[in-house]
Amino acid sequence: MTRLSPGDPAPTFTLPGDDGNDVALADFRGRKVVVYFYPAAMTPGCTKQACDFRDNLAELTDAGFAVLGISPDKPEKLAKFRAAEGLTFPLLSDPSREVLEAYGAFGEKTMYGKTVTGVIRSTFVVDEKGRIEQAQYNVKATGHVAKLRRDLGV
Numbered sequence: 640m641t642r643l644s645p646g647d648p649a650p651t652f653t654l655p656g657d658d659g660n661d662v663a664l665a666d667f668r669g670r671k672v673v674v675y676f677y678p679a680a681m682t683p684g685c686t687k688q689a690c691d692f693r694d695n696l697a698e699l700t701d702a703g704f705a706v707l708g709i710s711p712d713k714p715e716k717l718a719k720f721r722a723a724e725g726l727t728f729p730l731l732s733d734p735s736r737e738v739l740e741a742y743g744a745f746g747e748k749t750m751y752g753k754t755v756t757g758v759i760r761s762t763f764v765v766d767e768k769g770r771i772e773q774a775q776y777n778v779k780a781t782g783h784v785a786k787l788r789r790d791l792g793v
Contacts, residue, residue, distance in 0.1 A: 641743040643774045649674075649765040650741035654709065654731040657717035662707065662729050664765065671772070672705045672765045673787070676744035677780075678758040680712045680720035680730070684780035688760070691784035693726050702793040704764075709733050709744075711758065743776065762787060 653663040717730040739745035764773040
């Protein structure tokens, strides 16, 4: 399984968003982007994490960061999730899991003591030139955004 490290080029992507429009990583060239991968919209942990990003978005944006959330959910489910939780950043759909796999955010993980294959909750900071600045795997849904802000000095 691929694992990205700081300095690696960020895998490029264009994915359908919750609003029906395609979003490309290249659209954010010249800006820093937080790209986070989560297992499933409208589940307790993923809702907590998305709401944490929503609640901290102004500070992240003021510090020059955009935020993108990516899951294997279909755009229609992501649109419902965004509306239900008042999310104010793009949620992108990767049902083929190609982008998840390119970032090393899909594969074997341990859940409740068992080894399963699925989305590995992960967060990446992509710099202005499209390189990985931070790669964090197996992050916790709760408290992760606060830790990320500390790591970024935001």
